[in-house]
Amino acid sequence: MKLQVADLNSFYGPAHILFDIALEVGEGEVVALLGRNGAGKSTTFRSIVGLVENRSGRIMFEGKDVSREPTHAIVRGGLGYVPEERRIFTDLTVEENLEVGRQPKRPNAPFWTREKLFTLFPNLGEMRNRPGGRMSGGEQQMLTIARTLMGNPSLVLLDEPSEGLSPKIVEQMVDAILAMKKEGVSIVVSEQNLHFARLISDRAYIIERGKICFGGMMAELDARPDIRDAHLSL
Numbered sequence: 001m002k003l004q005v006a007d008l009n010s011f012y013g014p015a016h017i018l019f020d021i022a023l024e025v026g027e028g029e030v031v032a033l034l035g036r037n038g039a040g041k042s043t044t045f046r047s048i049v050g051l052v053e054n055r056s057g058r059i060m061f062e063g064k065d066v067s068r069e070p071t072h073a074i075v076r077g078g079l080g081y082v083p084e085e086r087r088i089f090t091d092l093t094v095e096e097n098l099e100v101g102r103q104p105k106r107p108n109a110p111f112w113t114r115e116k117l118f119t120l121f122p123n124l125g126e127m128r129n130r131p132g133g134r135m136s137g138g139e140q141q142m143l144t145i146a147r148t149l150m151g152n153p154s155l156v157l158l159d160e161p162s163e164g165l166s167p168k169i170v171e172q173m174v175d176a177i178l179a180m181k182k183e184g185v186s187i188v189v190s191e192q193n194l195h196f197a198r199l200i201s202d203r204a205y206i207i208e209r210g211k212i213c214f215g216g217m218m219a220e221l222d223a224r225p226d227i228r229d230a231h232l233s234l
């Protein structure tokens, strides 16, 4: 198992946000974390990488308990995290932004070079010297993902990668995620958009009000429109 989360409870101040979250990601799997606005998707990701101070539970990454490790150690260990807000350097060019993410080769994860990333994201290759601030939102989103891949992660958490993208850019995002999977990266993708999730995921969890209320194969979810209608807004 690549990632195992058990009994995860998280709080913001006095507010209890996540309740006994349990989820698993297998080697090379793409798993969707589905849920409405405010259901707790981002908080789950932030908790996994140690960005939520007040949380309890067990987070096992590649068989190692990382629940007490600081964020930088978790990320350096090969767990990549792409937050919802695009955090690129607007004054740096595409190539310079990528260099910021560079980390050494890892024995158990695919190795990325700039050229390989430009194959994955052809539009980034066409604007290598453009400053990040002069790119569209969708291009910035791709650059954020590409920069995370420069760290050679074996698993990536992608927080709502399709949000705010035009249909054409969404198509490119689907292709890029499937290509990442093919290279062997395990992926957890949070989404409100079931259609997008279906195109890329093997399995899905649904989170509602901080609790996991469904876990199963994508096909099972398709066979249960009642679950879908009760917990997702489409």
Ligand SMILES: Nc1ncnc2c1ncn2[C@@H]1O[C@H](COP(=O)(O)OP(=O)(O)OP(=O)(O)O)[C@@H](O)[C@H]1O
Pocket (backbone or CB within 6 Å): 012, 015, 017, 035, 036, 037, 038, 039, 040, 041, 042, 043, 044, 084
């Ligand atoms: N920094 C914070 N302080 C207090 N409450 C917060 C904070 N961040 C999020 N929350 C609350 O925690 C709950 C879960 O939010 P979260 O961002 O994890 O949801 P989400 O499923 O990712 O939705 P979204 O798509 O809107 O990001 C919401 O009720 C939200 O209002």
